[in-house]
Amino acid sequence: MDFGPYASFIYAAYGISALIIIALIAWIRIDRKTLEDSLKQLAAHGHSRKIKSARTPASSETK
């Protein structure tokens, strides 16, 4: 692959673009992991979106 006298500019353009895209993908992945951990932590403390439906039979039993 011979890109001539301006090869360094071509390599820099592709390299920097790849780095920016990789950083963006990594940020989205890390964000997802953090959010999933937070949801798990909340669920472990009894706070989840299914809490209402889970409590309904129990509350009817106490009645």
Add this chain to the structure above:
Amino acid sequence: MALLDYANPTRFLRLSQRILPWLTGACVIAFAVGLYMSLFVAPEDYQQGQTVKIMYIHVPAAWLCMMTYSIMALSSLGTLVWKHPLADVSAKAAAPIGAAFTLIALITGSLWGRPMWGTYWEWDARMTSVLVLLLMYLGLIALWRTMEDPIKAGKAAAILTLVGALNLPIIKFSVDWWYTLHQPASVMRMDGPTIHPALLTPLLIMALASTLLFFVLHLQAMQNEIMRRRVRALRLRAASSTRPARMTATSTAAE
């Protein structure tokens, strides 16, 4: 199924989860073909020489930075006019991706400009208006981060996004309205592209790959944003359920 049915975040998550593997696969294939054609198959340009290879990333990035902002502007209309529950999620998720594509367009443009124009930067209308677009993206990201309530932040950001959309025609037509270093449009023209098919084909494949990448990242970022709002709602619920208990404990202690 009506469009409004997709407004349900749970349904959106299920649907996007199903679409994402296919989109990701198509994106990887398109990039593999596009990069191979750009780097190994496409010939040199008779004026630009091998530096034309920078165009295969610069031009799609420049198109996408404008397309992303257009999607954000449409989403902002969805927030303000139709109050679509996923509209501000879409706009917020798109902003960092748009900023990244704008940064790529500016950096690769500078790297192409140095050998071709003899300068990394010139304050011409096209370059300055794209720099303004990057600042708009950064400002919107900052606005979303500074406001605690996502609904209020979404409305404020929607207004700012729509005001900023005035920049889009300026970017597009700056090369026609003012004298700039940039050449006029050579692909999206009324009389058809003026680029040779040997150079145009890899460019269009790279544009398709970049567009697919945008949709993959946008869907994932939207999923994250929905999860973030669920975490916030659950934390608020957790805080409100512990507050009365604490208040009771305090009042008992006071008695």
